[in-house]
Amino acid sequence: MIERRYGFLAGLDFARLPADRVAGSLASLGYQAVAWPLARFDPLITTLAERQALVHVTQVAGLRVSEWVLQLDYIHLDPAVRRQRLEHSQSAIRCVAEMDPSAPLNLFTGPAPWDPTAPRLGKDLPEGAAWDMLRAAFDVLVPQAEKEGVRLAIEPVFGHLAHDYYTTLPLLQWYPSPNFGVNFDPSHGILVGNDTAWVARQFGSRIFHVHLKDAVGVSGGLPGETFLFPLLGEGRVPWHDFFTALDFIGYNGYLTVEFESFIYYSQVLKNDPVAAARLSLELLRNL
Numbered sequence: 514m515i516e517r518r519y520g521f522l523a524g525l526d527f528a529r530l531p532a533d534r535v536a537g538s539l540a541s542l543g544y545q546a547v548a549w550p551l552a553r554f555d556p557l558i559t560t561l562a563e564r565q566a567l568v569h570v571t572q573v574a575g576l577r578v579s580e581w582v583l584q585l586d587y588i589h590l591d592p593a594v595r596r597q598r599l600e601h602s603q604s605a606i607r608c609v610a611e612m613d614p615s616a617p618l619n620l621f622t623g624p625a626p627w628d629p630t631a632p633r634l635g636k637d638l639p640e641g642a643a644w645d646m647l648r649a650a651f652d653v654l655v656p657q658a659e660k661e662g663v664r665l666a667i668e669p670v671f672g673h674l675a676h677d678y679y680t681t682l683p684l685l686q687w688y689p690s691p692n693f694g695v696n697f698d699p700s701h702g703i704l705v706g707n708d709t710a711w712v713a714r715q716f717g718s719r720i721f722h723v724h725l726k727d728a729v730g731v732s733g734g735l736p737g738e739t740f741l742f743p744l745l746g747e748g749r750v751p752w753h754d755f756f757t758a759l760d761f762i763g764y765n766g767y768l769t770v771e772f773e774s775f776i777y778y779s780q781v782l783k784n785d786p787v788a789a790a791r792l793s794l795e796l797l798r799n800l
Contacts, residue, residue: 519546530786533570547571548581551581556607577615578615587651588623595650606618610661617721620667622675626734626735643674644683648687651688659690659692697716704732709750724771725768725769727742729743745793746796770790772786772789
């Protein structure tokens with residue numbers, strides 16, 4: 514059996530703490546990696562020295578970077594906004610190439626249903642036009658990633674153009690590149706009835722990174738409306754079958770917790786990100 518290596522996505526109130534404290538806390542809990550969100554390495558707000566320091570404090574803590582989380586929306590009615598996000602992404606790819614290209618760069622497609630400025634598919638924008646916008650961006654980003662030696666991992670997300678196995682498959686077919694794959698978060702496919710273990714086997718070596726998050730309910734709104742992301746093991750993700758499928762395909766990358774049980778986080782854990790990371794690791798070991 515392949516050894517599990519766990520990371521934690523340093524969102525929540527970790528965003529308020531210095532990077533060395535975040536990395537040290539996760540290492541002390543028993544994590545092997547950290548996923549850094551865009552704010553930590555954003556070329557628009559950070560310097561080269563700050564980005565180099567981020568990599569340094571991660572290594573000093575004995576951790577690796579499991580993924581860099583970009584997640585910009587490439588579907589928008591304003592061409593200027595699309596152009597700005599594309600250029601932003603190109604800059605992020607260059608930054609990852611400088612910092613640690615062994616960790617994939619997490620992308621999603623859009624339109625994000627939580628963004629009031631994002632168009633609604635079928636209402637504000639035909640689906641075909643949305644695919645054209647997305648391909649216009651990826652036709653630039655994928656070749657750049659190949660040139661820079663960076664791996665792009667698209668994450669299917671509820672409400673987005675690519676939100677499950679079947680809506681992600683066209684992207685994998687259009688871009689059969691060794692630098693383009695999937696960030697597989699099983700919680701999103703569960704919301705639309707995907708067979709998690711089967712999907713993992715179909716994606717196979719195109720899985721560059723895995724998010725660990727559970728889900729219950731059905732897609733159709735925002736979290737708290739038609740579905741929730743509960744604690745690990747409290748939703749409908751078949752974890753045993755999922756881990757078995759990852760073993761079957763020989764996945765030896767990191768598995769990164771993405772903690773989005775926000776009500777529990779605020780009401781029970783009192784907005785303590787270390788408590789969220791500790792609890793998640795305990796639940797994972799039990800699973």
